[in-house]
Amino acid sequence: MPGERALVVFQLGEEEYAIDVNRVREVVRVDRITRVPGAPAYVRGVINLRGRVVPVIDLRQRLGLNPAPAERPRIMVVEDGTALVGMLVDRASEVLRLQPGQMQPPDEILQEDDNGRFVEAVANLEGRLVVVLRPGDLLAREDRQAVADIIVS
C-alpha cells in the first residue's frame, strides 16, 4: 500500500519507540561494553560485533529520558551510511506496519523540547502510542567538535 511504513518497535521503560526497519541491521545482546574515555557522554562504549568494533549509544540519554536501564539491555544495530551504530534499548518487540493515516506529527509540547527534534511522528494505535524516531538526527554528530574541546580543556 502506498505510504505504508514498516517500523521496528522497541521499549524504553514503559514507552514504545520505533525506527524505520530499513535502518535496522539486527538486534543483539552483548554482555560487555567497553567504555571509551573521551567519547560523547551518550556514547556508552564499543562492542565486538563479530570482529567489527561498533560504538553503542545510550538511547535514553540521547533522548533526554530518565535513566532506568534494564538489567540485560539489547543493542539495536542501525546503519548510518556504511557505518554501524548500536543503540541500547530495553526490548525490541515487533515489526509494525503503519498506514500514513495512523501517524501524526509530534505535538507542540514535544517539539519545544530540544530533544523533540529526534521525533518524526507519533503513531496512535487504538490508544497505544508509539514514538517514531528520526535515525538521521539521532546519529548526527553535532558534538564532534565539542568532543575534542572537552577533552583538551
Next chain:
Amino acid sequence: MSDTFPFTEDDFAVLLAEGEELVAALEAALLAMETSFRQGQVPDPEVVAAAFRAAHTLKGSSAAVGLRALSALTHAMESVLDGVRHGDGLTGGELELLFRALDHIRGQLVRLSEVLGEGGPEALVRVGGEEDPRAGELVHLLTGAGSAPGEGDRLPVSAQRDHVPPEGGDHLAAEGDRLRGTSERVLQVEVRFHEQCPMPAVRAYQVVMALEDVGEILESDPSLEEIEGEQVDRVLRVILETALPADQIRARLARISDVVGVMVDAREEAAVGRGGPPGEAGRLPGGGGLLGGYGRPASEGRGRVPGEGGGVPREGGAGSGGAGLGIPPGAGGLSRSVRVDVRILDELMNLAGELVIQRTRLGRLLSDAQLQDDDLERAVEDIGRVAAQLQEQVMKTRMVPLENLFRRFPRMVRDLAAAAGKEVNLVVRGERTELDRAVMEEIGDPLVHILRNAVDHGLESPAEREAVGKPRAGTIVLEAQHEENYVLISVRDDGRGIDVERVRGKAIAAGLVSADEARELADPDVINFIFAPGFSTSDRVTEVSGRGVGLDVVRRNVQRVGGTLEVDSRPGQGAEFRMRLPLTLAIIRCLLCQWGDEIYALPLGHVDEVAEVDPEGLPTVYQKKVLLVRGNAVPFVPLGDVLGSEPAAIEFAVVVRAAGRQAALGVTGLLGDQEVVVKDLGAWLGNVRGMAGATILGDGRVALILDVAAVLRRRTRAPAA
C-alpha cells in the same frame, strides 16, 4: 573515434599503471642528464637511451588508447631525445621544455585516473577526444626548438646515417646506425602473448609501434583495425621490412610485457611493395589505414617456440602490492599482478585477524571443555597455523617499496633548489625497503617538509659554502633501512646545522621557555624546541617552506602512525632528521594494562619500562608524585585519572615516552605483551582523542589502544590536582 570509443577500462589501466612508472623513469633520466650537462659532461648514453625508451613507450601506450594529444607530445619529446642520442646536445631551454612536457603528461594521467574512477571508460570519451591545447603548445615548442623537422613524420631511416656519434657517445645509436646501414630485408615476425594476457590488443599495438620504429610494416595479422577493435588472439604476425637483424628485433619485442614468444624469419618471398608511404609510419590510430590488408603468413602451422627471445613474464615481485609497483622502468606491464582496492585489503586484513582471534578462542573453549580429543586439538592447531599464514600473506599485500614515495623527491629537490638559488645533490638509498601502504601514506608530507627544510634552511648558498671551504653543491642523503619491526628513514644534509643560539632566542621570544630556563637547557633540549607548536626558525618566508606548517605538525603526523621523529645537528656540518616507523599499522605489539576491570593496550614502541610501585611511597616534586627512573624524576600519573575511570589500587607503573616527554602511568595490573590487530573505533565514532584505536582480545572483549602522545599531552595540560 567521434562516436564510439573502442577502448575499455582495462586498456586505460595499462596506460595508467605503466604511465606513472614511465613518467618517473623519464624524469629520473632527465634529472641525470641535467646533472651531466651542468657538470659539462656528455650524458651517459644509457641514461639518454632510457629517457628515449620511456618516451617511446609512453607514446605507444597513449596512442594505443587513442589519446592523440599525449601521443603527439610524447612523440615530440622522443624526437628531441632521439636527437640527443645522436649527439645533437640539448639546450637548457629544451631540457626545461622536456620537464614541462613531463609535468603535463603526469597531470593528464592523474586526470585520466580520476575520470576513470568517476565515470568509467565512457567518461573517458570526453577526455580522450578532448582538445588539449597545452599539449599542442608544448609540441610546437619542442619541435620548434628541437631537432626534429616535423612532429608527424619520423625522419627517414637513411637521413640519420650521417651522424657521427660523439666520442664516448651513444653506443646504442651508433649500433643502430651501423645496423641500419646494412641492406634491408623482409622478415616475418610472429609474436605470442601470454595466455592470461589481460589486454592483448594493447600489447599488440605496442608490438606494432616497436616494429614501426625499426622498419616498415608491410602486413600484419590481425590488421590494425582489428587490433583497435580488440580482435586480437594470442598471436600477432607481422611482415616487416627492416635492416635490423633478427636477434635485435627479438630483444626489442621481448621487452614488451606479456610477450612470451618471438619468432623472426627471413621471408624473401614476402617482399611486396605494398607498404604505405613512409610519412605515414608515425600516424596514430583513428587515422586508419596504417596497416591495410594482410595475408596469412606462410608460416601457418609452423611450430611455435614459446619463450624464445627471452620474453619470460616477470615475477610479480613478492609483496609489491599490486600493479604499477616495483616495475622496472621501460619494461612496463601488469603481468602477474592485479589492482586491488586498498579497502578490500584492509577488510581482508581484518578478517584474517579475526580468524586468528577466533582460533585462540576455540583453543580456550577446547581446553575448558577438557575433551581429551587429540584429533580435535590437532585440527584447531592446524587452523591456527593456516590463519597465521593467511594473516602474514595478507600483510604482505599491504607492503609497498618506499620507491613509490621517494621517486618524486629528486624532481622536487631540483625545483626547490632552483627556487632557492642553491645547488643540491640528492642521494637516495634503500628505496627498496618496504613499508605498510598506510604508513607510507602518512609520511609523505612529513618527508616533503623535512626535505624542504633541508634545502631552504639547512643548506647554505653556493657562495657561502665556497667561503667555508665546502663544495658549491650541498648534499642531502635520503636513506631508508630496516631494523627489526621498524623502518628507519633519515634525511641528512651537509649544511650549516641548526643554530642552537637562534633556536634558544626564538623559544624565549615565543614564550616557550623563560630566558633563565633557556640558559640552563642543554643544546639537544634546545634543539627539540623546533618541534614545539608555533615555532619556526626562519625569519624569512620562502615560496615553498614558509607555509605556516611547523615541524610540530610533522612530528605529530609521524607519531600518529606510531613512529618517532628525532633530530641531530652538528654546527657547520649539517643536520639529520631520523624517522622511526612501524612496519605496519595493522598489527602492533602492545603491553596490555589493567585499570580496575578495564583493559588498555599501550603500544610497546612507547613503553620504556615497567616497575612495581607503591603510590603512597612515591617522592613528590612541587607536590606532584614522581617516579625515579635511573635517577631521573618522571611525573607519575594514575592511568585512571587520565581516562576518568573509577579509582583503583595501583600496583605498577608503566614508563612511557612520546614526543620527547616521559611519564609513569600508574596501572592496577599488567597482562603482558602481545601482538594485536588494530581496528578503528567505527566510522561513526571516528577519532577519539587519546585513543589510537581498538583491538579485540582473545576472549572477545574490546580493548582500547592508547595514543600515548595524546595521553601525555592531556596529562601536561591538566590542572594540578
